[in-house]
Amino acid sequence: MRNYLLRRIATSLLTILGIAVVVFFIVRVLPGDAAAVRAGPYANQELIDRIADKYGLNDPLHIQFFDYIGGVAQGDLGISIRTNQGVTEELLDRLPASLELAVYSVLLATAVGVSLGILAAHRQHTWTDRLARVFAVVGSAMALFWLGLLVTFFFAFRWGWFPGPVDRLAVGSEDPRTFTGFYTIDGILSGRLDITLEAFHYLALPVFTLAFVLAAPILKMVRSAMIETLESDFVRTANAIGVPQRQILFVDGFRNALIPVTTTIGIVFGFMLGGNILVEFIFSWPGIGRYAFDAITTRDLEALQGFVVFVGIMYVFLNMAIDIAYAVIDPRIRLGKGLVK
Amino acid sequence: MGDDDARRFDVQRVYVPEEQTRLGRWLAYMRDNPLFTIGVMLLSIFLGLAVIGPYFVGDPLRTDIAAMYSPPSTEHWFGTDEYGRDIFARSVHAARLDLSIGIVIALVAMIIGSAVGVVSGYFGGRVDEMVMRLTDILLAFPGFVLALIIVAALDESILNVVIAVAAAYVPYFIRLTRAQALVEREKEYADAARLAGNGPFRTAFRHVMPNSLRPALVSATLVTGWAVLTVAGLAFLSVGIQPPRAEWGVMVGEGAGDIITGEWWTSLFPGGMIVLAVMAFHFIGDDLTGTNT
Numbered sequence: 045m046r047n048y049l050l051r052r053i054a055t056s057l058l059t060i061l062g063i064a065v066v067v068f069f070i071v072r073v074l075p076g077d078a079a080a081v082r083a084g085p086y087a088n089q090e091l092i093d094r095i096a097d098k099y100g101l102n103d104p105l106h107i108q109f110f111d112y113i114g115g116v117a118q119g120d121l122g123i124s125i126r127t128n129q130g131v132t133e134e135l136l137d138r139l140p141a142s143l144e145l146a147v148y149s150v151l152l153a154t155a156v157g158v159s160l161g162i163l164a165a166h167r168q169h170t171w172t173d174r175l176a177r178v179f180a181v182v183g184s185a186m187a188l189f190w191l192g193l194l195v196t197f198f199f200a201f202r203w204g205w206f207p208g209p210v211d212r213l214a215v216g217s218e219d220p221r222t223f224t225g226f227y228t229i230d231g232i233l234s235g236r237l238d239i240t241l242e243a244f245h246y247l248a249l250p251v252f253t254l255a256f257v258l259a260a261p262i263l264k265m266v267r268s269a270m271i272e273t274l275e276s277d278f279v280r281t282a283n284a285i286g287v288p289q290r291q292i293l294f295v296d297g298f299r300n301a302l303i304p305v306t307t308t309i310g311i312v313f314g315f316m317l318g319g320n321i322l323v324e325f326i327f328s329w330p331g332i333g334r335y336a337f338d339a340i341t342t343r344d345l346e347a348l349q350g351f352v353v354f355v356g357i358m359y360v361f362l363n364m365a366i367d368i369a370y371a372v373i374d375p376r377i378r379l380g381k382g383l384v385k
Numbered sequence: 386m387g388d389d390d391a392r393r394f395d396v397q398r399v400y401v402p403e404e405q406t407r408l409g410r411w412l413a414y415m416r417d418n419p420l421f422t423i424g425v426m427l428l429s430i431f432l433g434l435a436v437i438g439p440y441f442v443g444d445p446l447r448t449d450i451a452a453m454y455s456p457p458s459t460e461h462w463f464g465t466d467e468y469g470r471d472i473f474a475r476s477v478h479a480a481r482l483d484l485s486i487g488i489v490i491a492l493v494a495m496i497i498g499s500a501v502g503v504v505s506g507y508f509g510g511r512v513d514e515m516v517m518r519l520t521d522i523l524l525a526f527p528g529f530v531l532a533l534i535i536v537a538a539l540d541e542s543i544l545n546v547v548i549a550v551a552a553a554y555v556p557y558f559i560r561l562t563r564a565q566a567l568v569e570r571e572k573e574y575a576d577a578a579r580l581a582g583n584g585p586f587r588t589a590f591r592h593v594m595p596n597s598l599r600p601a602l603v604s605a606t607l608v609t610g611w612a613v614l615t616v617a618g619l620a621f622l623s624v625g626i627q628p629p630r631a632e633w634g635v636m637v638g639e640g641a642g643d644i645i646t647g648e649w650w651t652s653l654f655p656g657g658m659i660v661l662a663v664m665a666f667h668f669i670g671d672d673l674t675g676t677n678t
Contacts, residue, residue, distance in 0.1 A: 062522035190656030
């Protein structure tokens with residue numbers, strides 16, 4: 045187990061190094077004047093020169109490269125051109141807002157995806173199954189930004205069931221004391237249930253939007269994994285000896301579908317990290333996606349590049365955590381080559 | 386004896402399958418797979434719109450101050466936007482742009498990805514190791530984010546969007562084709578090709594590659610859908626394709642502000658077109674990849 049852990053951590057660190065190299069290659073080596081792009085479309089030559097100077101863009105490429113990699117290794121993702129602040133600090137500041145949105149979205153998506161997936165597999169080839177599959181296709185074809193606009197229009201403006209897309213809390217509400225950075229939990233911890241409720245109210249629409257899209261791949265995976273399990277010998281035996289249907293479905297069947305489903309949830313989380321730019325923009329959610337959006341509109345390439353590396357690193361760690369969890373659960377994986385290789 | 390002969394005759398009568406035409410087989414398949422059929426019908430509509438639609442609708446850029454923000458009517462089926470441009474005309478022209486971009490992206494990514502994948506899988510060894518590490522790294526980015534940073538680093542143009550989004554999907558095709566090439570290279574026909582004196586490259590590309598393409602070809606339908614979504618999402622953030630060009634994502638982006646003031650049609654229709662078009666590809670793709678069995 046220790047060997048496995050060390051090997052897994054080593055490959056993760058290598059991947060992170062690779063991420064930094066690839067991003068460096070994309071933003072500095074690809075054709076396009078790095079300084080001019082950073083200075084924006086209305087810059088004069090003087091500003092371009094000043095930026096080239098400040099960010100060391102006139103240095104030879106290999107010096108730029110080692111500066112950059114050295115920075116990333118120390119957790120320094122550069123300085124934002126727009127705000128003149130450290131990109132790492134700004135991202136970490138905004139991370140709790142994004143994580144809170146992500147966690148609730150993935151939870152809701154998992155609940156919906158898993159239950160519909162089991163139902164569809166159980167009633168394979170019936171209209172229930174077809175409906176579930178249509179839902180999966182609609183979800184995976186859904187344009188996040190369009191769905192976000194639709195739910196805002198109907199649920200916030202037309203019917204007024206939920207607050208409009210302003211922030212994590214109403215304008216003028218004070219933030220709860222920070223314990224976890226999750227307003228819904230901080231509200232409880234600081235004894236302000238009203239803040240928790242308000243936070244949920246403001247979370248509702250963005251969470252619904254994301255979960256609608258995220259539930260689709262989970263549903264597809266649960267369905268096909270369950271169908272495979274339900275056709276296996278042990279389920280036939282269980283049926284033959286009279287194990288109750290419900291137990292076969294939820295206990296024996298689902299437990300065997302758990303590993304592919306966990307993988308999918310990891311992928312979904314990774315997708316989230318990209319999709320949240322769109323959703324956080326629409327709902328004015330003050331997270332890292334919104335930060336990336338601001339970086340795009342002001343052509344703040346340093347901040348955008350920092351965001352991309354940050355997302356890549358989070359994704360690598362997420363996958364590592366999932367793989368390690370598998371190895372703990374399933375000895376075949378840590379001993380053999382199994383899912384790891 | 387006569388009895389026996391008669392029985393044999395009957396058996397033959399029963400088991401000779403009825404001649405079925407190609408079309409007949411198609412129709413039978415479509416009858417048994419309603420979701421696939423919906424996909425084919427949707428896709429035909431969209432391809433029709435994209436190919437001949439633009440000749441029948443007006444200029445997507447023509448402004449009409451007198452008809453600003455008219456709601457949907459018989460004259461303007463999808464209404465007009467803040468400059469009085471006809472949303473339907475714009476959506477139809479956008480269909481041509483978005484679908485061709487999506488298809489080109491999927492093709493480019495598939496061609497590059499499967500060529501690399503075959504080399505990687507067929508030759509194995511150090512090349513394979515390097516390619517796999519590189520795809521690991523590229524797959525650590527959500528495709529949307531990878532495309533985003535590439536377009537941001539290059540200049541804004543449609544060509545660069547195609548390059549960026551295709552680059553984001555190349556690793557996916559590399560993985561698919563490599564896995565298949567690993568299986569195919571062990572098969573007897575590959576041995577036969579080698580024994581017949583074909584060199585490694587000829588064996589790899591002439592014999593193994595055509596047989597390794599199936600997973601990539603089948604997944605290309607799904608990737609076309611994702612590519613359309615990605616391009617439109619980027620355009621919505623005004624990355625890549627820029628206003629005033631008629632593109633679905635651009636149109637939703639331009640119409641986003643109108644939602645608050647009640648002009649829902651400026652973003653509802655183009656966004657609906659995106660979702661329906663992508664659904665067409667996914668209904669077909671899910672069927673081909675066997676997600677539906």
